Amino acid sequence: MTYDPDNIFAKILRGEIPCDKVYEDDHVLAFNDINPQTPKHILVIPKGAYVSFDDFSEQGSEAEIAAFMRAAGKIARDAGMIESGYRILANTGRDAHQDVPHFHLHIFAGKNLGRMIKPPEK
Ligand code: AMP
Secondary structure, eight states, rough: OOOOTTTTHHHHTTTSSSEEEEEEEESEEEEOOOSSSSSSSEEESSSSSOSHHEEEEEHOOHHHHHHHHHHHHHHHTTTOTTTTOOEEEOOSTTTTTOOSOOEEEEESSOOOOHHHHOOOOO
């Protein structure tokens, strides 16, 4: 899948639309989800043009991948999520309902998140 430079997160990275930023460094941007599913819901994205986790894990540089993992942990710590816990999720592709084709981690916290994944109602 080729990267679509008009996806919404690319527009956020270019400053064309605003975001509620919580973290930024040379390789990473994080912001609050516009439609939070939990009391705390942060999105973490690489600044590079990667479609998905699969794309990032295969094509990302060592520096980008290291920066991304370090940042994700720091963002959760700085958001006060350590004591009560949090969940990280990366929807990847059709069956996972990935809507935005720029790799992103969801970090969910702020309530009991239940056990793992609930399948859709039939
Ligand atoms: P996914 O289904 O994993 O691709 O998740 C995309 C996420 O992006 C959803 O949780 C949306 O609420 C979120 N989202 C979409 N547009 C924006 C935006 N402009 N600012 C912040 N979050 C957004």
